Amino acid sequence: MNEKELIELLAGVKDGSCPIDRAVERLRHWPQEDMEFACLDHQRSLRTGFPEVIYGKNKSGEQIVAIFKQMLKQGSVVMATKVDAAKAAEVGRFVPEVVYKKEAGILVANIPAEKSGRGIIVVLSAGTSDIPVAAEAAVTADALGHQVETVYDVGVAGLHRLLRQRELLEQAAVIIVVAGMEGALPSVVGGLVDKPVIAVPTSIGYGSAFGGLAALLGMLNSCAPGVAVVNIDNGFGAGCMAAAINR
């Protein structure tokens, strides 16, 4: 029940067309409804950009098809993350309007053509193995209606590759930095520019990389200010955070 409906209800009370006890009944659960309403409202604002995201990893192709079909009725952007090629092909057979971003492992439909937001979201990756996570971040931000630039393979062991991108970095509104192994890239980027840096550790590495723990701890302890971190391999989360900042 929104404000207009509330006024109508009260008008009905006033003119007698709605008995008081019926009004009480409708208002009794307003808190929850309103809470829900508020959240829905909040979600609606989200929904103009993006309704809800399907975490595709543990779902069958069949399940993804079902959710896609239901969500596409609402006409808004729909997205499923962590979808492998086989599952994507299966979904594609039944939901032809879906596009598969292979590098990112994302199935998406209704990406907004118009981009909005304060500026460019730049996505950097340290190594070529980090690209899937970086692509997940980039496709997410793109699907949320933002302009995205990606630069891959600019790790700290070859600084000149990064330094060559300084102009682009200066233009960014937000920078997403994706790195595995020691995860040092966000510190270096954070020391070069005064933009908000979202650091994404990846599980790339072996031995004492401990599935991304080394990169995660490195990023959390960055000596550069203006760096915040999301979960290991969480390109999607980084894309959302960047979109929230760039709105």
Added chain:
Amino acid sequence: MNEKELIELLAGVKDGSCPIDRAVERLRHWPQEDMEFACLDHQRSLRTGFPEVIYGKNKSGEQIVAIFKQMLKQGSVVMATKVDAAKAAEVGRFVPEVVYKKEAGILVANIPAEKSGRGIIVVLSAGTSDIPVAAEAAVTADALGHQVETVYDVGVAGLHRLLRQRELLEQAAVIIVVAGMEGALPSVVGGLVDKPVIAVPTSIGYGSAFGGLAALLGMLNSCAPGVAVVNIDNGFGAGCMAAAINR
């Protein structure tokens, strides 16, 4: 060497007042100088807001006094974090223009009176024990020239306290959420609003809180989108990130 100086140098080469080998000599180390220059330039732009921060924990009062005196000459804001009351008093005797924000453990001078930025930075803390970290974030953002609102003690075990603040949350440009123990507050806040949420785990708790590890992991695994995390107890880092976003 900036562009104007470069043109003058080249003009000197052209008119013969500067021999080519002298020009080569001056240009030889330009990369580094320029790099330095670029960084300084970058730092200068930072410096209009904030020059450099003294990590006060491992420094003696005497050392802090010395750094403060040197930095104050530059007329910009100067700040030392993690300073206890005794050290603050010692510094205050020698650097009278310094203000001590006791709750935040921060010594600061030349806070800009004019606030700038896109909007309000809201700082929430889950418990009363988290206030020092929250205050560190708030004072940092304030010293960096941003408008800050703080709301303390709105942890998830009493949701109504948080829900009462929904209007303020809707007005925020960025929200810093500080919590120890299970660190659940950022997830709840991130589920209520579509603002960027900077989550700060604190070392408050005991036993399996493991010095903030429980809160840190909780925040990294937040099921709400638009949440990024800084180091345990790193109120300063959260304030910097918020300032970078709000610029």
Added chain:
Amino acid sequence: MNEKELIELLAGVKDGSCPIDRAVERLRHWPQEDMEFACLDHQRSLRTGFPEVIYGKNKSGEQIVAIFKQMLKQGSVVMATKVDAAKAAEVGRFVPEVVYKKEAGILVANIPAEKSGRGIIVVLSAGTSDIPVAAEAAVTADALGHQVETVYDVGVAGLHRLLRQRELLEQAAVIIVVAGMEGALPSVVGGLVDKPVIAVPTSIGYGSAFGGLAALLGMLNSCAPGVAVVNIDNGFGAGCMAAAINR
């Protein structure tokens, strides 16, 4: 040897029909026998509800069939947990009275139709991926003879979904809360009602979820009173604890 048998033995000693050395012999191992007896007795009382549970994960279908057949002779409820569909089908071919609860991965026979206990056991899950563990808890409590209500997908990132269930929560005698990722739901539930809350972390999540560690630590450090925790993915244990409380 129970008290009646002891009296008979002593009577035999008194009337000479049982020589003292034979009595000594029979009494010598009484402690162990009695201990065993006591335990059996205790187990018997358990058995009226539930005899023993087969942990199905590491057992072959053949082994499960054998145990089921032996235990079904006793006429009481029999249950095997962590059984996948293939194994369940195999067992079903040989033990037709068994029912397979697919969602919960549980094979069960002789579930008591009559429900007893102080009240309703409510099982909540934060996400759809947590449902198998939640279902394991629910089926366990059901098989132990308790009335169970389940509400799935009420995670903290959409509080309104939980708040809509407040009435049900108020009716519960015990609440089992199943959540992965940051595991924040038990804190929120524990802050809403004054019922005992059994928190079950799940291994759902990735990266720094560390196989459920994040959720586990979050739940152990819950800021809400009246919350206790079982092992990661241990829906069965939560169901047993709830049954013990609700007896």
Added chain:
Amino acid sequence: MNEKELIELLAGVKDGSCPIDRAVERLRHWPQEDMEFACLDHQRSLRTGFPEVIYGKNKSGEQIVAIFKQMLKQGSVVMATKVDAAKAAEVGRFVPEVVYKKEAGILVANIPAEKSGRGIIVVLSAGTSDIPVAAEAAVTADALGHQVETVYDVGVAGLHRLLRQRELLEQAAVIIVVAGMEGALPSVVGGLVDKPVIAVPTSIGYGSAFGGLAALLGMLNSCAPGVAVVNIDNGFGAGCMAAAINR
């Protein structure tokens, strides 16, 4: 605003004494108010037993005195945990009605003389070093209005000491088991009786006890059903959980 007030408001709308826009205004924030109201209501029911607990560790004696004075005005039970003897003496000078439970490190006032609840709460400790945590649990449950029995020093390396308490265990409604080192006692107790067992790991031990981690993991992996675990050294939490169960 409760239902009666709502009806009055609507009656005012009906009879024109309350203009619609004023009604809208009052109803606009109803959700939050109601939420708050609901929570307060919930808290009120809690408050009949127990209002709020002061975590005394990081608070000065002065701060504790202030909170005690404010809370005692409400006439209900007031309690501060983790208070050492010196701080307790300081508080006692200013708040004479307070009692100091030295073993438990708890300051408490207005403990209800009448005990209620379903049955006895039994508190066991494995070693003498675990007694402070066990006492914290016992005093908490006592202050919450429950009947408590304590048996200390019944660790698994001398089983006969525990077995001698079987009769008491059978009488319990809930059993709190406190143990450090390997934390094996809850498994043994959980195997002897079919009561809900709340396991409390303590930080007693050294080396690979890792501050209670060994006991915590041991308890979480208990092979006995009907065992749930609270945080390391969290006697207070165990007391609350036991009270919630015993209500």
Added chain:
Amino acid sequence: MNEKELIELLAGVKDGSCPIDRAVERLRHWPQEDMEFACLDHQRSLRTGFPEVIYGKNKSGEQIVAIFKQMLKQGSVVMATKVDAAKAAEVGRFVPEVVYKKEAGILVANIPAEKSGRGIIVVLSAGTSDIPVAAEAAVTADALGHQVETVYDVGVAGLHRLLRQRELLEQAAVIIVVAGMEGALPSVVGGLVDKPVIAVPTSIGYGSAFGGLAALLGMLNSCAPGVAVVNIDNGFGAGCMAAAINR
């Protein structure tokens, strides 16, 4: 009640001097009593060597004095571990028969002069900093009535020092090997001789020694057969294990 007493009881039943119900009463709690008896019996056999040990760390001098006085009445060996020099002096003033083994931090009385056991217990330490733990092991085994030889400072970085002790190692019945840092000594010793080796990691080291974790893991993963490990710094436990083997 031992066997003789049981026979007397049964004789009383037989001759009528003991009514059956009185016999039942006495026998009713036999299990527990017997359990206790059994345990006491077991403890008695222990007691001929050693009654019980006081863990001195968390106890005041006053408390240690009290326990010593009570235990010395039984005439057997009495021992308190982890006692510092100040506490030892305090105890010494009140319990003059006590001896303080400063290196081992052990207070002990009534050490048996006669040594028994299968052979010599050899205690090796890798570094000089490991000596307190090694001494704790040595004094414990000595107090338990075994012949002990100690060789300190024979770490693996100077193999010749160890190799010089080969003759002694060959004579040992058990070898206790105490080492911190990387904890490699037990592997080398275990590769030289076919005696049971008890490895004791110590908390000596810094950084990634993690309080003895490195040594502990090293010893648990020893490539030499015939090595078993006790807790970090647990010289006492190693002494007990050696005594149990050497009995």
Added chain:
Amino acid sequence: MNEKELIELLAGVKDGSCPIDRAVERLRHWPQEDMEFACLDHQRSLRTGFPEVIYGKNKSGEQIVAIFKQMLKQGSVVMATKVDAAKAAEVGRFVPEVVYKKEAGILVANIPAEKSGRGIIVVLSAGTSDIPVAAEAAVTADALGHQVETVYDVGVAGLHRLLRQRELLEQAAVIIVVAGMEGALPSVVGGLVDKPVIAVPTSIGYGSAFGGLAALLGMLNSCAPGVAVVNIDNGFGAGCMAAAINR
């Protein structure tokens, strides 16, 4: 070169049949040779029982066959651990004298029929899932020439099953206790008897069992004296340690 050969060499020097420089040459590397000799000697004494063990996990059937064939030439016992049924069958086709102990995953030949040693080695397991590790320990000790008794499924959640075995425990020279999950069984056994207890944690369990870490830490922190621990799932190591003790 043994002592006899040394005397012959010196005699050759004395009678001139061996020039001094040839003697120097032969003696130059004596240390190493002797070292090797000593070690071989040591190994030879081992070899009377057992020569060397093949860790079968990472080896192909072909490789195992080759090693077996070579080692069987020496006529002594030969053993390969962690061999699955398929590999065992493959080896069996080429090495007919080999016996496969399926439960233990051990291939063995030439087990000594005569048993020696001080007494019986008793192997206990807490659960049925722990049996493979327990069997590995038992077969190892048996192959090393010791008398072994096994009792499986006597976990602490049903104490009476263990207590029934007290007589056997009293007869043991060494007790190996195998347990997963919380690993509490060694503490209880260590509290019942004064025999050396070798505790073997297993990787049985899930969630916070962390692959045997919970059991390992529990056993290392055992409150019972006379307990030492080997690596997770290291039944072979426990068997070797028991054999070393029982020699």
Added chain:
Amino acid sequence: MNEKELIELLAGVKDGSCPIDRAVERLRHWPQEDMEFACLDHQRSLRTGFPEVIYGKNKSGEQIVAIFKQMLKQGSVVMATKVDAAKAAEVGRFVPEVVYKKEAGILVANIPAEKSGRGIIVVLSAGTSDIPVAAEAAVTADALGHQVETVYDVGVAGLHRLLRQRELLEQAAVIIVVAGMEGALPSVVGGLVDKPVIAVPTSIGYGSAFGGLAALLGMLNSCAPGVAVVNIDNGFGAGCMAAAINR
């Protein structure tokens, strides 16, 4: 732009053939270019030995073929690590000049026949299971143009095998020591010779080896000076470090 080009540019400015603004334009980005140039220069010097290495694990055979073909055009050595036999065969079909070092899992082309460097690089492995990592180190150093000697299976549980290699160790310029399980070998080697020792932990082991963590911690805490450590299983890194030292 190198110095010669700079002088030409300045000469152009001087003689007017290059207008100042064009010179400014070319010089504006000099830092980055120069940085890149410097790095390239640095890489060029590297390239004389070795251009870049393909981490083969996550790459398809097709991808490796493509990179090999491109890199082989430059005529220098090319190498891919962590390549299994199937992938190697696939690459071999398309890139015939490639050699597959099976033991090391390395594909390599253009290994320099001439060896350079200060001395021999000796590679030791503790066990046979550590050989793949040791071989990776050896092949890497060989491909980088150094003389390499390998000695496998000289673990600390049979010291004589190591001691027999003392002469070789004395001749080494650098020693790479590869060991899993407890990782004790580098300490022993470091105590025998005063050469730089590069320790390589391997993931060989099980249970509390925790994927190489035990070996890693052991090596980091080595009591021998002159030992430094690379990542778990990082034979390639050890080979590079040895080459850098031996240059």
Added chain:
Amino acid sequence: MNEKELIELLAGVKDGSCPIDRAVERLRHWPQEDMEFACLDHQRSLRTGFPEVIYGKNKSGEQIVAIFKQMLKQGSVVMATKVDAAKAAEVGRFVPEVVYKKEAGILVANIPAEKSGRGIIVVLSAGTSDIPVAAEAAVTADALGHQVETVYDVGVAGLHRLLRQRELLEQAAVIIVVAGMEGALPSVVGGLVDKPVIAVPTSIGYGSAFGGLAALLGMLNSCAPGVAVVNIDNGFGAGCMAAAINR
């Protein structure tokens, strides 16, 4: 017994002046003696540079004085690490020839004035707080007779500071890089030059720095080749490794 003495012994055997059995006796323990001799010989070669180092942390001033006095008799360099100012002053009173390097916490005597070695050892530190560890490395290498250059405060968040040092880095024979927090500096340095880089993590940082663990893992996972790591805060070890490389 060296070779000359062996020849004399054999000559004595030959000419009858030494009976065979006396020769056997003297030769019987040769292995050990020789081992010791070999090691001593090895140590002697070490000793020309450096005899042995006193780990000063756990030693009293008195103990350090005693060791210094004994070692100074040998005329070689003597060094004690981790010595605070108070202890240093105490030692200085009794051993006047000792010099205290305050920044490094090292007491040293007889530093060789002549420097030897292949080249310069460069020591870099990332932050000012890392200086004590860096200084420990520098003083150690200096005391071992090497030429050392130190550059402090060149962390990755201000790359230009490091880049300015490129010339010095190119001149180095070895580079020691000391860094806390995220420990990214070694990767950047390793990417700039092809010198062996010894990375030293420090315990500087807080929260998820976990006492240096973040820096340690970062360095172990460095994406730059030619980097090896020593223990957290182990400046001494890095100095030794650098000296071993530079010899």
